[in-house]
Amino acid sequence: MADLVHLTPARNARRVVRTGIAARSYGRSGGRGVYCMPVLPSFALTYQWTRELRRWKPGVLVAAHLRIPDDEPVTVGRYGTEPRQVTAAEAAAIVRDLADPRGYEVFVPRAVTPAEVRRVRQIPQGVGWRYQPDAHGRRPCACPACVQPGTPGSGKLRRAYPYDKRPTGKPQLMANLRAATKPGEIVQALYALYGRRWGGAEELAYLVEHPDQEVREVLADLLRNYRGHAAKVLRHRLAETGTHGADE
Structure with a gap:
């Protein structure tokens, strides 16, 4: 069995243990899945993505340790490059044998089941690099x-x-969101709203009953940062649809 690590916000820890990890990320070869790192002899290299991911995922991150079959098809490669399609065991061996494995990642093109989650542990939040390896200086x-x-x-x-x-202003970002039609486009447009002024939640009401689960879950995560009665109502409506994270 291949030992992998997936980093996720601490607020997701109980859900990961209970229901596993949803296939939300997009791989470079297409399809959705879960990004991981093999467990390496070096603690710092195993959790190297912590500082970089904290730029995009506010709050504390935790590490979900996974164990998947050795013959599971995955991809492996350095970020920004075309990945190789190998088995999980081969991916772990490739990264382990590298002289410098910084920036490498393994992509599992499916969801991770609860039975494959060994544990969720706390980790130091200052581990790893930011922006890119060797960015210092x-x-x-x-x-x-x-x-x-x-x-x-x-x-x-x-x-x-x-x-x-x-930077693009919020009116233009909202126009981009309204123009988006495919689920992936809507998700990217929602992510672009992170860090903007959190008001006017009623503009997002039309997405509450969107048929794509990922759209609803990203919306629920974004709405946690919005203020006012309208945001509270939308969060409640999302919770009624069974959307993960709406009532956490």
Whole structure:
């Protein structure tokens, strides 16, 4: 059996143990699944993605330790490159034998069942690299894609390293959301709203009964940051649909 680690917000810990891990992420080869890292002899390399993922997932992260069959089809590769299709055992061996496995990831193209979750453990939040391996000493990129609005210290970073392109305003982001038709496009448009001013939840009401579960779950996660009565009503409606995270 191949031992893998998946990082997730601490608020999901009980759900992961109870129901497993949903296939929400998109792989580079298409399809949805779960991103993981093999368990390596080095603690720092095993949990190397912690600091980077905290830029996109606010709050404390925990590590879900998984065990999947050795012959399970997966992909492995460094982020931003075309991955290789191998078995889980081969992927773990490939990463383990690398001189520098920083930036590598394993993609399991399916959901993870509760029986495959061995445990969920707390981990230090300062492990790993940010932006990219060996980023220390390089001029940081202050564009909105690399530094989300609202990130602690982002204002100081942008003043020191100005970026010419102005971030997209919320009216345009809402227009992009309304124009999105496919579930994947809607999810990406919802993610773009993270870090913006959290008001006007009623504009998102039309997505509460969307047929795609991932759209509803991302919406529920986003609405936890919205203020006001309208956001509370939408969260309650999502909870009634059985959407994970709406009532947590």
